[in-house]
Amino acid sequence: MLPLMTLVQPITDFPDRLSPMVVKELRQGLRTRLFGGVMMVLHAILVLVTLMRGANSDGSEVRGIMDGLITFVLFCIFPLCGFSALAGEIKANTMDMLVLTRLSAGRIVLGKWAAIVLQSLLVTVSLMPYIVARYVYGGSELFADLWSLVFKWVISAALTAGVVALSTQKQFWLRALIIAVPLFFSGLSSMVWAGLGFMSGRSGGSSMGGSSLWEPVIQVLGCGWLIFALLSFAATRIAPPASLLSVAKRLVNLAALIVLPCLYWLTGQTGGALFFVTVVLIVASVDAMTEEVHALPSVYLPFYQRSWWGKIASWFLVPGWVHGFLYSLLLVLSCVVVTGLTDDWGSAARIWLVGCSLWFIALTSQFLSFRRTGDYLGAFCAGAFILYVLTMLSSLILSFSTRKAELQWMAGLLPTTTFSLMDGSVGGSLQGGMAVSLVWPLFLWCFASFAYRRSRGAREEARRALSA
Structure with a gap:
């Protein structure tokens, strides 16, 4: 009689090195009708489009339809x-229950994404044969089209990270307003433009069209940082209150603010550097200023154990919007000084106005979430909408009013309307608008000071635990 072990065949499945969250979500995702339906419909349409391309001597419109369809699937369907x-x-x-399986918050979010x-x-990967077929029929560059397809997938991964990060919000209407509506209409517009044939000349334009070979490398690095920042945003929202995930996240954002513009x-390419500076500032500031404050001694204790430099670092790295505001203020002031010394002070003023706009929104969100201290992201979105409405109303009044000379002072009230004073499109005092913009960080500083005082007991308890 053979031993029992020789009769049992090993079961082949995903290797144990993969995260169990990835295995569970991937197995369930591949079995859904959505994945199978998208795969079958997409390939059926692309087969017809490829045959149309072979029968048509001028395949620019057909090529645009193919690019638009791929863009719609990667930019809209999968992120949603x-x-x-x-x-x-x-x-x-x-x-x-997931935490009891010893999965950290970061691994849970990473598995979902x-x-x-x-x-x-x-x-x-299944779409690459169609790119090769398009090259065989002529009229396209194989390497540029393949790189464009890969880069679209990278952007799709970044969009998916953003959707997963915002899925931490419980309110369905808020997620639909922030995620579904803009994402759907952006993907639909790209498909419509492709059907009209306007995208045919820009196929692969985001790939190798830059003046330097380093540009696509920097773009991929930027997308990689954005994915990390968005997934870390989600992880900190579901992590335990005593977690210090914000420390690593803010340090990585600081490193990205230094490395990416320097490249x-x-x-x-000064324009690309200023673009990355603006994007990193917005993402890092919004993330830091929408964190909930947890007045726990275990949050301050690791910083107080590192002498004086740990106490200084705690002002900017401790989780919570209070220290997140100081962190945002440090980033903006550093970028303003460096940009003014290396480029020009006009660009530095624009960066300062971007920071003031974020602080205005954060200040508005503090009023809106006064009785709901944990709903800072929803209140921040509402504050952004209020700023948008006020900016549009001010612009309409300044554009259509018959008393423009008497209402020029309105252009300097908001940081967003002060941008119009910089390009001279609206009359008014630029110095006055820049001076008024100082009000918003000062007001937010007052709110942060009151919130910081409420956590005095946690800091004192951390000092007593350190001296014991």
Whole structure:
């Protein structure tokens, strides 16, 4: 009689090295009708489009339809799969069960995101034969089209990270307003433009069209940082209150603010450097200023254990919007000084106005979330909408009013309207607008000071624990 072990065949499945969250989500995702339907419909349409391309001597419109369809699937369909990735776990109260499996908050978020991205990667790889067929029929560059397809997948991964990050919001209407509506209409517009043939001349334009070979490398690095920042945003929202995930996240954002613009400056592309500075400032500031404050001694204790420099670092790195405001203020002031010394003070003034706009929104969100201290992101979105409405009203009044000379002072009231004073499109005092913009960080500083005083007991307890 043979031993029992020789009769049992090993079961082949995903290797143990993969995260169990990735395995679970990927297995469930591949079995859904959405993935199979998208794969079959997409390939059926692309086969017809490829045959049309072979029968048509001028295939610019057909090529545009193909690019638009691929863009719609990668930029809209797959990112929307993460619409309720974390909200479903939070509403079903299964997040605690996931934590009991010894999965950290970062691994949970990474698993949700990786499952969707791997599905989109499978679809992207399956599309490469159509790119080769388009090259065979003529009229395209194989390497540029392949790189364009890969870069679209990278952007899709970044969009998916953003959707997963915002899925931490419980309110369905808020997620639909921030995620679904803009993402759907952006993907639909790209498909419509492709059908009209306007995208045919820009196919692969985001790939190798730069003046330097380093440009696509920097773009991929920028997308990689953005994915990390967005996934870290989600992880800090579901992590325990005593978690210090914000420390690593803010340090990485600081490193990105230094490295990415420097790479563009080294290649002589000042415009790209200023673009990355603005994007990093907005992402890092919004993330830091929408964190909930947890007045716990265990949050301050690791900083107080590192002498005087740890106490200074705690002002900017401790989780919570109070220290997040100081962190944002440090980033903006540093960028203003460096940009003014290396480029010009006009660009530095624009960076300062971007920071003031963020602080205006954060100040408005503090009024809106006065009785709901944990809903800072929703209040921040409402504050951004209020700023947008006020900016549009001011612009309409200054554009159509018959008493423009008497209402020029309105252009300097908001940081967003002060931009119009810099290009001279609206009359008024630029110095007055820049002076008024100082009001918003000062007001937010007062709010942060009151909130900082309320956490005095936690800091004192951390000092007593350190001296004991």
